[in-house]
Amino acid sequence: GAVVSQHPSWVICKSGTSVKIECRSLDFQATTMFWYRQFPKQSLMLMATSNEGSKATYEQGVEKDKFLINHASLTLSTLTVTSAHPEDSSFYICSARGVAGGTGELFFGEGSRLTVL
């Protein structure tokens, strides 16, 4: 199956700093990638959809200026949490779908746990 890699798997930062999380599709080209946030013992919450070469589409309630998403190539999307605060601490997961056709599923990265002190 298709492989999506996410890095870093965990990060600890000080309040006020920015953190960048990378999501790469390793063996396929991903025209669209998705960023989710997951709170403990809860389901995935879609934050935004990023399309290669265009601006991301954010879900209602997600701050665009705080969660910057860039999808500069068909294999890489990045999520930057700007001026992070403790309430931004969470588990962030990216997923991707292929260029065309496919079986309808999403392929997920390993997730990144962010802890803001």
Next chain:
Amino acid sequence: AQTVTQSQPEMSVQEAETVTLSCTYDTSESDYYLFWYKQPPSRQMILVIRQEAYKQQNATENRFSVNFQKAAKSFSLKISDSQLGDAAMYFCAYRSVWPDNYGQNFVFGPGTRLSVLP
């Protein structure tokens, strides 16, 4: 908007036994996909099984099978010969066929935590 419900927040099963996780969904669409994803303690989401709504035959993947009842909008997952490695959070998910940008219409249920007892 579509919704996915998993009525069992937690389930447990004895090793080697069979367990069924329930999932119901609400939609007005006739064509869609349904999935079961597994999230083990490592936290990476892994696809367990997939079902296309237009297919009447229930999907099967080794020890995993589904009971897809389209009219009842039910999509349960049966795990046979449960193993310790099956312990995880299981999410039922729905995906519309249209529109094409389907991340926004890929809906996850709240999840069921499965414990496997040795």
